[in-house]
Amino acid sequence: MESQxxxxxxxxxxxxxxYFPCNAEGDVLLVYEPGQNDNGTTGQGDKVIxxxxxxxxxGQERLSVADxxxxxxxxxxxxxxxxxxxxxxxxxxxxxxxxxxxxxxEAYYTHGLAVQTAEATxxxxxxxxxxxxxxxDWGKRYSWGYGACPDLQDHAQVFKLLPAESALGxxxxxxxxxxxEQSTAAIVVHHPDxxxxxxxxxxxEQLMREQSKAADASG
Numbered sequence: 001m002e003s004q005x006x007x008x009x010x011x012x013x014x015x016x017x018x019y020f021p022c023n024a025e026g027d028v029l030l031v032y033e034p035g036q037n038d039n040g041t042t043g044q045g046d047k048v049i050x051x052x053x054x055x056x057x058x059g060q061e062r063l064s065v066a067d068x069x070x071x072x073x074x075x076x077x078x079x080x081x082x083x084x085x086x087x088x089x090x091x092x093x094x095x096x097x098x099x100x101x102x103x104x105x106e107a108y109y110t111h112g113l114a115v116q117t118a119e120a121t122x123x124x125x126x127x128x129x130x131x132x133x134x135x136x137d138w139g140k141r142y143s144w145g146y147g148a149c150p151d152l153q154d155h156a157q158v159f160k161l162l163p164a165e166s167a168l169g170x171x172x173x174x175x176x177x178x179x180x181e182q183s184t185a186a187i188v189v190h191h192p193d194x195x196x197x198x199x200x201x202x203x204x205e206q207l208m209r210e211q212s213k214a215a216d217a218s219g
Contacts, residue, residue: 001109001110001113002113005113005117009090010088010090010091010093010094011087011088011090011091011113011114011117012087012088012090013085013086013087013088013117013118013120013121014085014086014087014088014121014167014168015083015084015085015086015121015122015125015168016083016084016162016163016164016167016168017081017082017083017084017125017129017162018081018082018161018162019034019079019080019081020032020034020049020050020079020080020081020082020161021033021034021046021077021078021079022069022077022078022079022080023069023070023071023072023074023077023078024066024067024069024070024071024072024078025066025071025072026066027053027054027055027056027064027066028051028052028053028054028066029051029052029053029054029065029066029069029080030046030048030051030072031048031049031050031051031052031080031157031161032046032047032048032049032077033046033047033048033049049160049161050157050160050161051157052065052066052149052154052157052187053151054066054148054149055149055150055151055199056199057197057198057199058199060197061197063148063197064148065142065148065149065187065189068189068190068191068193068194069189069191079133079190080187080188080189081129081133081187081188081190082158082161082162082185082186082187082188083122083125083126083129083141083162083185083186083188084158084159084162084164084168084170084178084183084184084185084186085118085121085122085125085183085184086118086121086164086168086170086178086180086182086183086184087114087117087118087121087180087182087183088168088169088180089169089180091110091111091113091114091117091180091182092114092180092181092182094110095107095110095111095114098110111182114182115182117182118182118183118184119184122141122143122184122186123141126141126186126188129188130188130190133190135190135192138190138191138192138193138194139188139189139190139191139192139194140188140189140194140195140196141186141187141188141189142186142187142189142196143184143185143186144158144185144186144187145177147196147197147198147199148196148197148198148199149187150199152175152176152177153176154176155172155176155177155178155185156172156176158185159172164185170183
């Protein structure tokens with residue numbers, strides 16, 4: 001299937017990524033316009049172009065993704081990396097055509113290969129970012145909708161910062177899910193103590209919350 005995908009070009013791994021100056025303020029990550037205060041200090045001139053609110057654990061260690069970035073009152077500017085990857089619309093079109101033709105087995109494997117290819121692309125880009133930042137094996141990649149950052153609505157902020165629409169032909173559903181489906185968006189944390197954690201609730205519960213938010217917004 002990999003050979004066929006390469007030959008017929010229905011898997012087209014693509015990505016966009018970028019680095020932005022930032023600071024944490026409580027549970028909020030403030031993202032500044034690049035080029036502000038090149039001397040590495042914050043000040044009144046910093047222009048906030050996006051912000052992400054990361055929930056905090058109610059128990060356990062009370063962690064939040066925002067904890068891994070320099071606080072605004074530290075006087076130092078930190079850096080955050082954002083990435084979006086996709087395998088393109090061809091995989092979805094192939095899957096839909098196979099489903100319509102009743103070839104459910106081939107459709108199942110097509111979907112699986114596309115999902116795994118998107119994840120492999122995300123991991124490849126994550127390693128590239130870590131190399132460019134000059135860090136070792138530490139640091140973590142967090143995708144929205146999972147564990148530590150369940151709010152899919154943050155995808156809209158990512159799309160403001162990265163050219164996912166113009167460069168990759170991607171879009172968002174009313175529930176802020178990525179289109180094509182076989183795509184991922186993530187924030188890359190370079191702090192050596194960063195680790196994966198969950199704020200509680202299952203993936204299904206998180207998706208139900210996002211769908212409820214979307215329904216309320218449209219209603």
